[in-house]
Each structure stands twice: as structure tokens, then as C-alpha cells.
Amino acid sequence: MQLSKSQSNKNSPLIHYNFSGYLKELLKMFFVFFKIGFVTFGGGMAMLPILERELAQKRDWTTFEDLMDYYAIAQITPGIIAVNVATFLGYKRLGVFGGIITTLGVVFPSLIVISIIAAFLSSIEHIPEVQHALIGMNIAVAAMLTKILWTFIKTTIKTWKNIFGIVLALLAFVAVAIFKIDSSILILIGALSGLSLHGIQILSKKRKERGQEK
Template identity: 35%
Template sequence: MNLLKLFISFLKIGAFSFGGGYAMLPLIKKEIIEVHGWMTTKEFIDILAVVEMTPGPIAINSATFLGHEVAGILGSIVATIAVVLPSIVIILFIAHFLSKFKSSPYVDWAFKGIRPVVLGLIISASITVSKDAFIDFKGFILGTVLFYLISFKKLHPILAIIIAGVTGTIIY
């Protein structure tokens, strides 16, 4: 039964998340933590740290790791297939009809309407994760400094991850 719940949860996440992995985080958190209680917020944040460091799309990595935590290897497979299935179906559908409608103003308007929602989902995910990631003032300072360095000084994200890991090991 857990596999069916896992499949349905990640199918919903894949079907209703526009804008990639970061936009999916609020839906993933709601399904995994709030709806099913498969893990705590702290466990979710720890898995997100691993997902961020591994190569590949965040949504697929999240589904794979979270599926494994819930139901082992089979859970990884089920969650990963479920999260990509809606995209595959949608892409095949769009590819079939896009040549007919690519110049339609309605298609352009629809995508212009979706963009702000994607931004809102990403901001929501950031705020949600920030609440639980900043466990004390030291973490808040570290996160703020790294955000500044990445955003304004163009520090490479891999270097930021290494700095955060080393700094966390030292101060905690």
C-alpha cells in the first residue's frame, strides 16, 4: 500500500509542479511530511542537502532519495517513475501539437501566466526550508553570507557547498 501511496503522491507532484525541482519543494514537503508523515522536516532538509549535491534534476533526485527512505529500492523506482511520468506525457502531447499552435497568442499568454506562479512556488520553498534550516544565529549568518557571495560576487555553488560543509564542521 505504501508503494501505491508513494506513486500517487509523486505523480501529483510531477503533474502539478511547473518550473522544475525548486518549484516542486512545497508540494514534496506537503506530501511527504504533512500528508503522509513519512519523515520529519529535519530529515527532509537533510535529504535536500544530498539532493542538491548530487548531479541531475532536483525533482528526480528528490523522488529517488525520498522513495528510498519510504520504501527502499522499489520505492526509489516507483517514486522516480511517478514524478517523471506526467512530464513525459505532457512533452509527447506538446510535441505532437506544438507545430500547430506555437504562434498562438493563447499559448504565449498561458506561459506568461504560469511564470509568476513558478516564482511564487520557488519563493515559498525557500521560505519553508529557511525556517527549518536556520537552526541558530550562526547558521543564519552562514546562509546569508553564502547567499551574498553566490548572488552578488558570483561564487561558484560547488565552492559554496564546500565552504558551508567545512564551516559547519568547525562551528558545530
């Protein structure tokens, strides 16, 4: 099925297909998110590099900047981050049914695997090999989260000249690490700070324009 240039725009909230094409896209998104859910370990944040590779690099369904926005929104909305992000992505590309399908796709692998593990975990968790395997998995997840942190820093704080971003990031780190402030509160404060800075920049620009006119 061929799409027009306007239809293939990844930033379009809903791509228009005929019925059979729409069903094919729903199935495609389900299996893509099923794969993502199956190979993701370590929670929603650990899913970010996989989402970037599968959705932004391989399929051009979104951008890394959009993923960052989805993660920020998912942090302050009820529910699991990974599920919320999958729902946002599915809805943006294929509407309501897209959101439902991607949510089911990313949840099913965990449901299947956890059901199997729960049936046998009590009988194998004391085995040394299993304990060492779990430790190794935790180390791998820690490495993935470190990579994600570095990606966040490079993307959000564009250059070291961005003093506002650096100061805000340091204050947020201190608030979480030392004062144990809830992350959702910090995200809201960050959003308000960004809006305030944008407003100040607009006012400053208008003042300069008025000064030039005089």
C-alpha cells in the same frame, strides 16, 4: 494491514511488510509521486511545498527537516533535483524498489506531458493566449519559489540570534549573486562550516567540563 509501532516509524530506513503489503505500498508510493510530478511546475525547488503537504502533513512519511536534508544532498549529486529527492524518499521508506518506483512515478507525468506539448508547441507557441498563459505560469512559479525561500529561512536559521547561520547565508547569497560561484561548491563549503562549528562547540564543552572538574 496493521503495522507495529516500530514498523510504522517514519524514520525507519525500510518498513517490513509481507509480500502483498509491500506491493501495495509500492503502488501507493508510485501514484503519490505520479500525482506530485503531474502537479509540479517550476522545477525541483517548486516541488518542496507539495512534497511537504503530501508526504509530511498528509501521510507522515517524512518530516520537513528530512526534506531539507534530501534537497541539500540532491544539490551536490548528479541528476535532476526532483528526481534525486524522490529517489532518496522512496529508498528510505521501501528500500531499493521504493527508490526505483518513486523515481518512475515522478518522471512519468513529465514524459507524457512533454511528449504531447512537443507535438503541438511549434504550431501554438505564437498564439498570444498561449504566450500570456506561459507568463502567468512563470509568475505563479515565482510566488511558489518566494514561499519556499521564506520556509528555508525560518527552518534553517532558527532565530536571529543564530549569527553563524545568518552570516553564512549572506555570504552564500553574495557568492552566488555577485561572484557567480557554483551552488554545489557553496553547499560543500556550508557542510564543512557546519562540521567545523560543531567541532568547536564540542571542544568548548569539553574545556568547560574540565574546568569544572578542577
